[in-house]
Amino acid sequence: MDEIDVRDVTTENLDDLCWVCVSPEKRDDPDWIRGVADKKKWAVEALAEWGPFAKVAYHNGSAAGMIHYRPLSEERVVHIDCIYVLVSSHWRKGIATRLLSSLMEDVKKRMRWFDNRRPLALVTKTFLGGAPEQYTAREFFTKKGFRQIGEGPDHLYYPLEAGFVYKPVPKKEVGYIPQDEDRGKVVIISGPDYCPATYPFFLKRTEKYIRETYLEVPIRWVDSSEEPAEVRKRNVAVGDCIVNARLMPSYVLDKDGFEREAKAALE
Ligand SMILES: CC(C)(COP(=O)(O)OP(=O)(O)OC[C@H]1O[C@@H](n2cnc3c(N)ncnc32)[C@H](O)[C@@H]1OP(=O)(O)O)[C@@H](O)C(=O)NCCC(=O)NCCS
Known part of the structure; x- marks a missing residue:
């Protein structure tokens, strides 16, 4: 039987979040160990600043997938940075669907991220990669009703209020300052x-x-x-x-x- 449980990230399951994207054969590789340590440093600060900013899905008790998100306060939207179910034996069991629906439940409520208001949309820029036979993030979010923003097919949004159309606030890019x-x-x-x-x-x-x-x-x-x-x-x-x-x-x-x-x- 497939039992799927979705939990917000806390100090208790931070390690699960940091390791869930690392394939079993890479777990002893020093470069991946360093990558996980970098993620943990980032995640400890993110948790202190934002509170829960990710969810981990457990399949029959083992960490199997995650979704990462953050507030874009100026635009009053929640940005999804990543969704990932790594191992092929976990695919198509509804794990990513459960992760997204748990986030959907959260964003229907007022959030302290937005001065106790509800966000206007979920926004994401999807990663182009993926393993052979694996569903891409673009395919997944499009299937779940996300719409394209502008010309590029990988910038997507899901309105949370009827009639809301997301228009990104243009940012002044300063860029690299040569030394x-x-x-x-x-x-x-x-x-x-x-x-x-x-x-x-x-x-x-x-x-x-x-x-x-x-x-x-x-x-x-x-x-x-x-x-x-x-x-x-x-x-x-x-x-x-x-x-x-x-x-x-x-x-x-x-x-x-x-x-x-x-x-x-x-x-
Ligand atoms: C996209 C992804 C998150 C889906 O995870 P999942 O747990 O297998 O998804 P689910 O089981 O919840 O399926 C969601 C929907 O997608 C469909 N789907 C999933 N994989 C599919 C596949 N390979 N082919 C066709 N449909 C597929 C399911 O049938 C389901 O459809 P439904 O909503 O009509 O029921 C996963 O494949 C993945 O991690 N892809 C790579 C994403 C990526 O690049 N992330 C960044 C890495 S750094």
């Missing part, structure tokens, strides 16, 4: 982050791609929790990569795009 000391090298920004894959999967991959082509270029790792001033003065964030004083716009999931940009910056 002389970044010339002739690569700077990779690590540190506390909501995703445990940021360090092992994305940033270590960034380093690997650089090294595959450029054996000699110096690589400097900056951890935002150890050198916050270094991150602030560049106006960058965890996950960013700077090559010869240029911020790389492409994510490493787009290997060709990333390598093209790194080449243009270095040569």
